[in-house]
Amino acid sequence: MIRVLVFYQEVRKLVVKESKLFNQELEQFVSSIRAGREREIARAITLLEDQDPLSSKIMQLLYQNYSKGYLIGITGPAGSGKSSLLNLLVKEYLKKTEEKIAVIAVDPTAQQSGGAFLGDRIRMKELYANKQIFIRSMASRESLGGVNAAVYDTAVILAAAGYQKVIIETVGVGQTEIDIVSLTDTTIVVTVPETGDEIQIYKSQLIEIGDIFILNKSDLPQAAKMELLLKSLFALEKSDSLFQKRSAALEWEKPLLKTSALNNQGIAAVVEAINEHFNYLQKNNILAENKNKQLKKHLLNLLLSRVTQKFSKKFKEEAKLEDYLAKILVGEAAPFQLIEEFVDNNLTN
Ligand SMILES: Nc1nc2c(ncn2[C@@H]2O[C@H](COP(=O)(O)OP(=O)(O)OP(=O)(O)O)[C@@H](O)[C@H]2O)c(=O)[nH]1
Ligand SMILES: [Mg+2]
Known part of the structure; x- marks a missing residue:
């Protein structure tokens, strides 16, 4: 009786394992990811989120000689218009390029079907149907470093699947967001002309880690005041960095761009700024350096997450x-x- 039970359990394990990979062998499943099949990509991300042991096997294959996609982080206070901007940004890209683009929205508020994400789904309805675009939301984890590690692994899956650009949206201006954007190559910080934000931005290290700043909702009346404030903060940061003796050739002038996602204004300039930053990174060999840096950071995040x-x-x-x-x-x-x-x-132990 016991033997039958053990046998039954073994068979069941096999079936469960196989169905998790859609009845494919591991290598075949990974080939499907590399071929860009969305069903397998989505499943690989789910296995990763569930910390399923199969995920390690998949990631082992994907990490071998992996080439890194170009990672763009977009962050800023809740409701500042990140998703609205992203939606327009991706549409702008679609006009100009055949590149495949992926969007990962890190949602701290809810499970997969949560409120904010539902709003994004409606907003991005057309994009969901587009084969050139892959959109995924990830719930942020409780554990330190947990979501960051999952986001980076996801970016590796997406890069393997041929998404040259991976855009990561994070809500908020806390430490988690700062950690996530430190895993990316280009960081876009979205600010808005609303009260309270100036303090949040000043306090957070975002002014330091941002590569491109956007003042969204520039259609609102307080926009001019906020623009002045941001410019003076930039001037401050510049004078501080004089003491850090950075090489002049590596200096990147952080642009401050005004947009109105509501009126579809200023989006082309954002695309241009991202391209310029990409060229700057490439010219100075920073993209290649980032690969090592990011992987080390990723290992540290995994350690933190597991230990915690x-x-x-x-x-x-x-x-x-x-x-x-x-x-x-x-x-x-x-x-x-x-x-x-x-x-x-x-x-x-
Ligand atoms: N007036 C104005 N409203 C805007 C603009 N951009 C976005 N909004 C509005 O701001 C609200 C929040 O926009 P989202 O794009 O969801 O902002 P988000 O930063 O992605 O929000 P979370 O992901 O919840 O943090 C929506 O009601 C938008 O319609 C803008 O340029 N001007
Ligand atoms: Mg959003």
Whole structure:
């Protein structure tokens, strides 16, 4: 009876495994990705998100001598018009190029079918049907580095599938967004002439990490004021960087572009600025350098994500938090010491 059960379980495993790859062998499945078949691409991303063991096998094949696509990050406060801009940007590209373009929208708010994404779906309806374009939303993970790692692996899948440009939209101006855009080659920061934003932007490091700045919603009356403010912030950053002794040849003048996604204005200039930045990166050999840098960063993100996942799980399950609190309060141990002990005790298992 037990033998039959084991046999049944083995067969079931095989069937599940096969159906995950649409009844294809691993190599065949990866070939389908390389051939640009959307069904297989989408499945590979899902397996990745689920941290399915099959995903490692797929990624092992895809990473071998992988060539990196050109990664563009677009970030900025919620509701600043990133998706509206992206929609127009992609349409502008479609007029000019046969290149395949992929969009990854990192959505912190919801599951796959969440609200904001639903809005994007409606807005990007025409693009979804277009074979030249691949659009995918990814829920951001709880764990540190988790979403970044998934985004980079996804970009590698998409590059293997022939998407020369991969645009990553992230919402917000927090650390996660900054980490994600630091995995890209060109970073676009979208700002808007609305109250509160100026403080957010000033505080965040976005002014430092952005390559191209967009002042969207320039149709709004406060736009001129915001433009002045941004220009003065740029001037500040420039005078700071004088002290960093960057090579003059490598200096990139960060453009500030005014757009109105609402009125379809200023989009061609954004495309032009992206092209210019791409040329700048290529001319200075930065794209090639980025490949190594990004892969190292990716490994670090994976490490962070795995360690956080494993330790938090163990900590919640095993640590006697009440004991810890008591020890701290009676002066028996400092918090740092308790955590250090916990980590040391759990490093090997
Ligand atoms: N007035 C004005 N409104 C705009 C402009 N661009 C976008 N909007 C509006 O701003 C709202 C948010 O636009 P989205 O494109 O969804 O912004 P987003 O940055 O992608 O939003 P999240 O992904 O939710 O952070 C929508 O109601 C748009 O119609 C613009 O140039 N001018
Ligand atoms: Mg959006």
